[in-house]
Amino acid sequence: MHPDSPKPEPSASDQTDTDLFLALKAGRVEALSDLYDRYSNLVYGLALRVLSNSEEAEDVTQEIFLALWHKDNYNPTRGSLSSFLVTMTRSRSIDRLRSRNTKLRFLQRWKRISTAEEISANPLEQVSINERSQLIREALARLPDSERQVLEIAYFEGLSQSEMSQRLGIPLGTVKTRTRQGLLKLKQHLRDFIQ
Template identity: 55%
Template structure:
């Protein structure tokens, strides 16, 4: 009888409210996530795409949002609708990604600017300074692990998204994100005197 009741409740999942589905998901009914995804993935993807402007990044963020929800998230049905919660969470995470991307691009453009200045330096003093700076950059890159160097090269020189890098290297997306972040943080620490 107990299995009939659980089977019956699973059949009724598509007709349940978002709050009921969320509680079912928290109670271990993973099928509820699929119903919530079907209901709200369009909203999440649309908001992500509008902010990020990249379909692959929007897909990645959509997946991240629903994984967050599956892990329990911070949604409280008493405080508002799930749709509003997902919209706010998506917008916040998308803006974080844009800011992160902007920070990385600014860092790299300053770094590349330093490299181009190296080739146009005129005086012997400038050439000596730029040569020393180039050595600092090489030394900073050498301090990164091989995997961090590879991921940063693929991202910033080859133009691959983190999802594409994960597929090419056959590693989880989370691993790529973590290695890229650690690599950039280490580079920033090492090159603080030259960047900014």
């Protein structure tokens, strides 16, 4: 090798986590690929254990590495990257579980209210039930068609988000976004009645 020729870059396997992280922060995007190769199995495996859902575990894995790339939330002097990724993965996965449970409880309350019409009730109760059912129909009607469609399919047909994605021919991420936005808007419209 000529003495003036540049030294070759060390391979990813020769670089420490800190080297790769600092390279990523310096704008070397290939360092993200190296870190992903090194830790994606760890992140995905933990997310899958917490969520018991491969699609959600994949989503969390992507979120974790995008956050590592875009945010300055890791400090190499405060601990190992693997510990940071484990902590972040556990936190994001638990947040998703809570969100999933919140949405499920909301849909269950919505279903209880709307199916209450089938319960025999005295005339005063029947008026109240009819009013609530009308409020729900009005709140649904105020949603954009795309959001109302996924909520109605989930509620009336019980399809999962993956099944809706296949039926509607749209990406799973789009179904998730429409569901989340629709539920938030529906909850906002019905906030006085679902306490």
